[in-house]
Amino acid sequence: xxSNQEVIRRLSRYRNVMRKMKGLGLVKVFSDNLAxxxxxxxxxxxxxxxxxxxxxxxxxxxxxDDLVTKLNTLLGKxxxxxxxxxxxxxxxxxxxxxxxxxxxxxxxxxxxxSDPAVLNAEAPIPILHVKDIKEFIAENxxxxxxxxxxxxxxxxMIDTLRxxxxxxxxxxxxxxxxxxxxxxxxxxxxxxEIENLFYNIHFAESNPVENLVA
Amino acid sequence: xxSNQEVIRRLSRYRNVMRKMKGLGLVKVFSDNLAxxxxxxxxxxxxxxxxxxxxxxxxxxxxxDDLVTKLNTLLGKxxxxxxxxxxxxxxxxxxxxxxxxxxxxxxxxxxxxSDPAVLNAEAPIPILHVKDIKEFIAENxxxxxxxxxxxxxxxxMIDTLRxxxxxxxxxxxxxxxxxxxxxxxxxxxxxxEIENLFYNIHFAESNPVENLVA
DNA sequence: AATATATTGTGAAACAAGTAACTTTATAAT
DNA sequence: ATTATAAAGTTACTTGTTTCACAATATATT
Ligand SMILES: NC(=O)c1ccc[n+]([C@@H]2O[C@H](COP(=O)([O-])OP(=O)(O)OC[C@H]3O[C@@H](n4cnc5c(N)ncnc54)[C@H](O)[C@@H]3O)[C@@H](O)[C@H]2O)c1
Ligand SMILES: NC(=O)c1ccc[n+]([C@@H]2O[C@H](COP(=O)([O-])OP(=O)(O)OC[C@H]3O[C@@H](n4cnc5c(N)ncnc54)[C@H](O)[C@@H]3O)[C@@H](O)[C@H]2O)c1
Numbered sequence: 314x315x316s317n318q319e320v321i322r323r324l325s326r327y328r329n330v331m332r333k334m335k336g337l338g339l340v341k342v343f344s345d346n347l348a349x350x351x352x353x354x355x356x357x358x359x360x361x362x363x364x365x366x367x368x369x370x371x372x373x374x375x376x377x378d379d380l381v382t383k384l385n386t387l388l389g390k391x392x393x394x395x396x397x398x399x400x401x402x403x404x405x406x407x408x409x410x411x412x413x414x415x416x417x418x419x420x421x422x423x424x425x426x427s428d429p430a431v432l433n434a435e436a437p438i439p440i441l442h443v444k445d446i447k448e449f450i451a452e453n454x455x456x457x458x459x460x461x462x463x464x465x466x467x468x469x470m471i472d473t474l475r476x477x478x479x480x481x482x483x484x485x486x487x488x489x490x491x492x493x494x495x496x497x498x499x500x501x502x503x504x505x506e507i508e509n510l511f512y513n514i515h516f517a518e519s520n521p522v523e524n525l526v527a
Numbered sequence: 528x529x530s531n532q533e534v535i536r537r538l539s540r541y542r543n544v545m546r547k548m549k550g551l552g553l554v555k556v557f558s559d560n561l562a563x564x565x566x567x568x569x570x571x572x573x574x575x576x577x578x579x580x581x582x583x584x585x586x587x588x589x590x591x592d593d594l595v596t597k598l599n600t601l602l603g604k605x606x607x608x609x610x611x612x613x614x615x616x617x618x619x620x621x622x623x624x625x626x627x628x629x630x631x632x633x634x635x636x637x638x639x640x641s642d643p644a645v646l647n648a649e650a651p652i653p654i655l656h657v658k659d660i661k662e663f664i665a666e667n668x669x670x671x672x673x674x675x676x677x678x679x680x681x682x683x684m685i686d687t688l689r690x691x692x693x694x695x696x697x698x699x700x701x702x703x704x705x706x707x708x709x710x711x712x713x714x715x716x717x718x719x720e721i722e723n724l725f726y727n728i729h730f731a732e733s734n735p736v737e738n739l740v741a
Numbered sequence: 742a743a744t745a746t747a748t749t750g751t752g753a754a755a756c757a758a759g760t761a762a763c764t765t766t767a768t769a770a771t
Numbered sequence: 772a773t774t775a776t777a778a779a780g781t782t783a784c785t786t787g788t789t790t791c792a793c794a795a796t797a798t799a800t801t
Pocket of ligand 2 (some may be wrong): 529717
C-alpha cells in the first residue's frame with residue numbers, strides 16, 4: 314500500500330524525539346512540537362499520523378506513551394532485529410562494537426570475513442569465515458546484513474546473499490547496488506555524501522550551470 | 528537555483544560508472560547505458576544532463592572523457608576536499624584510516640577528541656585536543672567536518688562549529704541535527720536505516736495500517 | 742449549560758519530480 | 772545528394788508529496 318520511504322524515516326524521528334520528551338517527563342505532545350523538533354511542518358506531522366491511523370485528541374494533542382507504543386509496533390521494534398556484518402575491517406569492526414545498537418533493539422549476531430587473520434569464533438560476537446555464511450544465515454534466520462567489504466567484493470556478496478533468506482542489506486561499499494522488490498539494498502555512500510556537501514557549499518549559492526559554462 | 532539533492536547524487540553516480548566504463552576502454556556512452564547502470568530511466572539521465580548544460584551529440588551519445596571532466600568541475604572535484612573528523616572513537620578512526628578517501632580526492636587532515644588517551648599530534652593524520660579545534664579550522668580553512676562523537680555531545684559540537692568557517696557537517700550521531708541555508712548538515716543515521724530495512728521487509732508487503740489497527 | 746478556543750483530521754490546491762512522447766539534428770546508408 | 776535513422780534535447784503530462792485552509796470536536800472557560 315504505502316511504499317514511501319521518507320514517511321517511515323519521519324515516523325522514526327518522531328518516535329525518537331518523543332522518547333526524549335518522555336525522558337523529560339512530558340506526557341502529551343502537539344503536532345506543532347513535533348514539527349519544530351523534527352524540522353517539518355505541523356500539517357505534515359498530522360498527515361503522516363493520519364496516514365497510519367495514529368490518532369490524537371481533538372484538543373490536547375497526542376499521548377506520547379500511546380504513540381511511541383504504536384510506532385514501535387508499526388516500525389517492528391517489538392521484534393528482535395538480528396543483523397550480521399560482512400567484512401570485518403575498520404568499518405565492519407566499528408559496527409560490530411557499536412554500543413548504540415542494543416539500545417534500539419538491534420543485535421549484531423556475527424561477523425564474516427575472508428581473511429583468516431581476523432577470524433575469531435570464540436568472541437562474544439564471533440567472526441566466522443565467509444564460506445560458512447549461507448549455513449549460518451539459514452540456521453539463524455538472518456534477514457538483514459551490513460555489507461562492509463571492499464568495493465570489488467560487494468556485488469559478488471550480494472549475489473550470494475540473494476540465494477539466502479536475507480531480504481535487506483545496508484551497503485557501505487562506495488557503489489550503488491540495485492534493490493529489487495524482494496531484496497532491499499540501502500546504499501550508504503559516505504564518500505558521495507561528503508562530495509555532495511562540498512558541492513552544496515561551493516556551488517549551490519552561485520549558479521552551477523553558469524560556473525560550468527563559463 | 529537548483530536545490531534538488533537527488534539530481535546531484537545521480538550526477539555523482541553517473542560519473543562513477545563512467546569512470547569504470549573508461550577503465551574498460553569505452554569512449555562514448557548513451558543515455559540508455561547510463562540509465563541501465565545507475566538504475567534510472569534514460570529520459571531522466573538526459574534531463575539531468577540538460578539541466579546542467581551537459582551536452583552530448585545528437586547521434587553518438589556522450590563522450591565519457593568530456594563528461595567526466597565536466598562533472599568533476601561541477602561537483603567540485605578539481606578542488607582539494609579537506610575534512611576533519613570530530614570524535615576519534617571506533618567510527619571516527621575507521622573514517623580517519625579509510626583508504627577510499629584519497630582515491631576520490633577527499634583528504635582527512637586531522638582528528639579531534641576530548642579524551643587525552645587517544646590524542647596523538649605526531650601521527651600522519653594528527654589527533655588533536657578538541658579545545659584547539661577553532662584555531663585549527665581557521666588556520667586550515669576547513670569547510671567540512673565529520674561528526675562522530677557520542678549523541679549527547681553532538682549538538683554542542685554543532686554550536687561550536689557554527690562559529691567557525693565550517694559550512695557542512697556529515698553527522699553520524701543517531702539524532703537529526705538541523706540544517707540551515709548557510710550551515711549544511713547531512714545526517715547519516717545508520718541505526719535508523721537498519722530499522723527502516725526491517726520495517727520494509729517485515730511490513731511492506733502486508734498492509735501496515737491494518738497490522739496496526741487490528 | 743452555553744460559549745469560546747485550541748488542536749486534530751482531511752480534502753483540495755500547489756508544488757516538485759519523474760516519465761513519456763515528441764522534435765531536432767548529426768551521422769550513416771543508399 | 773537524398774533519405775533514413777538513432778539518439779540527444781525538450782516539452783507536456785503524470786504521479787507523488789507537501790502545504791493550505793477549514794470543518795469537526797474535545798476541552799476549557801464563564
Ligand atoms: N573505513 C571507512 O570509514 C569507510 C568509509 C566509507 C566507505 N567504506 C567502505 O566500506 C568498506 C569497508 O571499508 P574498510 O575501511 O572497513 O575496509 P577494510 O579493508 O579495513 O576491511 C574490509 C574487510 O573485508 C574483508 N573482505 C574482503 N573481501 C571479502 C569477502 N569477499 N568476503 C568477506 N570479507 C571480505 C577483508 O578481509 C577486510 O577485513 C569498503 O567498501 C569501503 O570503501 C569505509
Ligand atoms: N560505531 C559505529 O559503528 C556507529 C554506528 C552508528 C552510529 N554511530 C555513532 O557515531 C558516534 C561515534 O560512535 P563510536 O562507536 O565511534 O563511539 P566511541 O565511543 O567509540 O567514540 C566516541 C569518541 O568521541 C570522543 N568524544 C566524546 N565527547 C567528545 C567531545 N565533546 N568532543 C570531541 N570528542 C568527544 C570520545 O572520547 C570517543 O573517542 C556515536 O554518536 C554513535 O552513536 C557509531
